[in-house]
Amino acid sequence: MTENLNVFAVRTLTQKEYFAPGHRACQGCAEALAVRLVAKALGRNVIIANATGCMEIVSSPLPFTSWRVPWFHVAFENTAAVASGIESALKVLMRKGRIPCKKIVTLAMAGDGGTADIGLQALSGALERGHDFIYICTDNEAYMNTGIQRSSSTPFGASTTTSPAGKVQMGQITWKKNMPAIAAAHNIPYVATACPSYPIDLVQKVKKAADIKGPAYVHILSVCPTGWRSAPELSIKLGRLAVETGVFPLYEVERGRYHLSIDFPKLKPIKEYIRLQGRFRHLTDSMIEEIEKRVHEEYEQLKEKAKKGV
Amino acid sequence: MGKRVGMEVSIAAAEAVKQANVDVISAYPITPQTHIVEHLSELVANGEMDAEFFCVESEHSALSVCVGAAATGARTFTCTSSQGLALMSEITYIASGLRLPMLMIISNRTLSAPLSIWNDHSDVMSIRDCGWIQFFVENGQEVYDHVFVSFRLGEDKNVLLPVIINMDGFILSHVIEPFELIEQGKIDQFLPPYQPVHRLHPDRPVTMGAFALPSIFAETKKAQEEAIRSSIPKILETWKAFGDMTGRYYHPVETYKTEDADTLLVTMGSCGETASVAVDKMREEGRSVGLVKIRLWRPFPFDDLKKATLHAKQLVVIDRAISVGACGPVASEIKAALYGETQRPSVYNFVAGISGRDVTPSDFIKMVNKAEIEIEEGNREGYEIYGVRG
Numbered sequence: 001m002t003e004n005l006n007v008f009a010v011r012t013l014t015q016k017e018y019f020a021p022g023h024r025a026c027q028g029c030a031e032a033l034a035v036r037l038v039a040k041a042l043g044r045n046v047i048i049a050n051a052t053g054c055m056e057i058v059s060s061p062l063p064f065t066s067w068r069v070p071w072f073h074v075a076f077e078n079t080a081a082v083a084s085g086i087e088s089a090l091k092v093l094m095r096k097g098r099i100p101c102k103k104i105v106t107l108a109m110a111g112d113g114g115t116a117d118i119g120l121q122a123l124s125g126a127l128e129r130g131h132d133f134i135y136i137c138t139d140n141e142a143y144m145n146t147g148i149q150r151s152s153s154t155p156f157g158a159s160t161t162t163s164p165a166g167k168v169q170m171g172q173i174t175w176k177k178n179m180p181a182i183a184a185a186h187n188i189p190y191v192a193t194a195c196p197s198y199p200i201d202l203v204q205k206v207k208k209a210a211d212i213k214g215p216a217y218v219h220i221l222s223v224c225p226t227g228w229r230s231a232p233e234l235s236i237k238l239g240r241l242a243v244e245t246g247v248f249p250l251y252e253v254e255r256g257r258y259h260l261s262i263d264f265p266k267l268k269p270i271k272e273y274i275r276l277q278g279r280f281r282h283l284t285d286s287m288i289e290e291i292e293k294r295v296h297e298e299y300e301q302l303k304e305k306a307k308k309g310v
Numbered sequence: 311m312g313k314r315v316g317m318e319v320s321i322a323a324a325e326a327v328k329q330a331n332v333d334v335i336s337a338y339p340i341t342p343q344t345h346i347v348e349h350l351s352e353l354v355a356n357g358e359m360d361a362e363f364f365c366v367e368s369e370h371s372a373l374s375v376c377v378g379a380a381a382t383g384a385r386t387f388t389c390t391s392s393q394g395l396a397l398m399s400e401i402t403y404i405a406s407g408l409r410l411p412m413l414m415i416i417s418n419r420t421l422s423a424p425l426s427i428w429n430d431h432s433d434v435m436s437i438r439d440c441g442w443i444q445f446f447v448e449n450g451q452e453v454y455d456h457v458f459v460s461f462r463l464g465e466d467k468n469v470l471l472p473v474i475i476n477m478d479g480f481i482l483s484h485v486i487e488p489f490e491l492i493e494q495g496k497i498d499q500f501l502p503p504y505q506p507v508h509r510l511h512p513d514r515p516v517t518m519g520a521f522a523l524p525s526i527f528a529e530t531k532k533a534q535e536e537a538i539r540s541s542i543p544k545i546l547e548t549w550k551a552f553g554d555m556t557g558r559y560y561h562p563v564e565t566y567k568t569e570d571a572d573t574l575l576v577t578m579g580s581c582g583e584t585a586s587v588a589v590d591k592m593r594e595e596g597r598s599v600g601l602v603k604i605r606l607w608r609p610f611p612f613d614d615l616k617k618a619t620l621h622a623k624q625l626v627v628i629d630r631a632i633s634v635g636a637c638g639p640v641a642s643e644i645k646a647a648l649y650g651e652t653q654r655p656s657v658y659n660f661v662a663g664i665s666g667r668d669v670t671p672s673d674f675i676k677m678v679n680k681a682e683i684e685i686e687e688g689n690r691e692g693y694e695i696y697g698v699r700g
Contacts, residue, residue: 044512044515045512046512047382047510047511047512049378056521057521060517060519060520060521061520061521061522061523062520062521062522062523062526062530063520063526064520065517065520067515067517068515069512069515070510070511070512070515070516070517070518071515071516071517071518072378072381072510072517072518072519073518073519073520073521074374074377074378074401074404074408074519075374075400075401075404077370078370078371078374078401080371081366081370081371081372081374081375081378082374082375082377082378083378084336084364084366084371084374084375084378085334085336085374085375085376085377085378085379085380085381085382085384085386086378086379086381086382086510088334088362088364088375088379088384089333089334089362089378089379089380089382089383089384089386090382091362092333092334092360092361092362092384093333093382093383093384095360096333096360098383098503099383099511104511104512121367121368121371122367122368122370122371122374124367125366125367125368125371126371128367129364129366
């Protein structure tokens with residue numbers, strides 16, 4: 001259903017921009033698009049805590065800002081903790097009558113490094129404490145801001161500046177960390193994956209996350225032409241291919257129950273996705289087959305979970 | 311005069327935090343700070359205090375929660391010690407750079423290695439330059455009093471800085487002392503609710519924590535430096551107002567029997583009280599010795615220190631921390647303060663009482679004796695770790 005809606009429904013989104021144009025993101029940056037859509041979904045009654053990273057750097061060169069909503073950057077690894085502080089301050093100040101009572105969404109935002117690596121402890125703490133906030137991981141699969149170094153979210157086989165494809169090693173040798181599963185293991189009310197190539201699906205998930213009381217985690221695959229060595233004009237296509245090949249399935253985990261947002265009876269060959277990206281250039285056909293095998297296995301496992309509803 | 315009661319210093323500190331109507335408390339347990347958060351959690355659990363209280367998963371997050379809460383306009387508090395402070399250190403610089411008022415009590419404890427839970431000042435010296443206003447207190451009453459002083463001072467719209475109260479771990483934190491508690495009505499008058507100049511709120515969106523290119527970074531740091539330097543008059547004003555309310559007046563540098571003294575002991579923190587006993591003994595023997603106690607560590611009170619010490623022949627400076635490979639941090643500050651003076655006392659530096667080793671009145675007398683002999687023999691800038699084997 002989501003696919004059909006996407007044909008025309010983007011026009012139903014608000015024309016208001018809360019993440020203003022003129023920021024310094026690279027051409028074809030799908031992360032900037034994701035953030036723009038998230039901001040549209042949440043509207044003006046939001047406070048954003050942003051980790052150090054691409055989105056922080058492109059949007060806040062003092063004395064300029066791209067933010068038309070309250071926005072706060074503190075450090076790299078502590079965004080979930082900063083958001084915890086914002087959320088609890090709002091709660092107590094409203095309770096004590098020092099600010100008017102109204103719904104204000106607390107949003108924490110970080111990249112894959114700020115989430116799956118250095119920020120994992122603070123995130124786990126905030127999820128466990130049950131703060132009423134949304135955490136969004138915009139995953140571009142490496143430390144792009146510092147120059148394409150590998151993270152635990154970099155996919156198997158990808159060449160980065162610290163997992164280079166060499167004569168004896170073929171790029172990243174570890175499998176991508178499953179962050180949504182880690183978030184779901186905290187028994188929080190809502191976990192979802194999204195991709196800006198499916199804008200309506202993304203917006204709906206973020207809105208749902210905002211409505212749910214308690215912690216919500218949304219993991220957004222964000223194509224990075226600079227780091228993925230792909231053409232800027234292919235970012236939307238690559239996002240779609242990531243979903244269509246089963247590399248990045250779109251799903252929700254609501255109170256522990258898995259639900260696939262789009263199901264494909266037959267996945268596209270993973271080669272179509274991989275061959276458009278320079279970071280996988282060194283992979284042989286047999287290596288790609290190996291990757292495809294594991295992707296399919298994991299996709300089947302996910303489908304099983306969705307079927308059982310657990 | 312308020313009620314006089316006996317209380318453990320950590321409990322009194324927590325009671326002060328309650329009386330200060332703190333909105334958000336976030337902390338992580340570490341000895342010897344734990345009694346403060348334990349008591350605060352009891353107060354919240356019993357409904358005696360209306361605050362959001364979080365035991366977070368690390369000190370780094372504890373201070374990060376405070377930063378988020380302070381930016382949203384809440385009065386916030388945390389406390390820590392030693393390794394916990396070291397883990398927080400990244401965020402201490404950010405809190406002051408963002409000009410966010412909050413209070414942290416440090417139950418000072420030594421930094422590892424070797425691991426030790428006992429008192430010295432090596433923890434706070436590791437963040438000496440973090441840009442917070444920093445007090446060192448001598449006894450429990452000063453801890454209690456400075457909770458109110460610190461919030462009022464830090465939240466002043468001409469100051470807007472976070473404040474640290476350093477109290478010696480165990481030596482102060484775990485002892486029972488007499489306290490004169492202040493009535494709530496007086497405190498509410500002295501410390502009204504926090505009114506931030508800017509806060510994170512959708513009604514007036516602001517961007518906080520933007521990054522700076524080299525073309526603007528130095529200007530922001532200069533503004534921060536000017537803010538902390540020019541906080542000195544505000545500090546004096548706040549102490550004056552507090553003194554008028556309670557009868558307890560505080561000063562950046564306290565002096566004891568210094569007027570005609572040739573030799574001055576210089577201390578910071580709880581050992582000042584012990585040193586004053588030593589001074590009394592030496593005075594009884596007819597020796598010309600006095601005591602200078604530094605209460606305000608940042609911004610450093612250069613003028614007050616000079617006024618208190620310039621007339622002496624020699625200073626015996628006691629440090630409870632080592633700047634390994636240099637000397638004690640207090641001594642190096644004092645030497646820098648006096649360098650520009652043509653007539654200045656010799657400065658003899660002892661590192662003493664690290665990792666909670668007792669420093670008794672007789673130890674202070676021995677240090678004065680040693681320093682006087684060394685200086686007499688021409689060693690005008692001596693430095694040693696006092697009373698160690700080997």
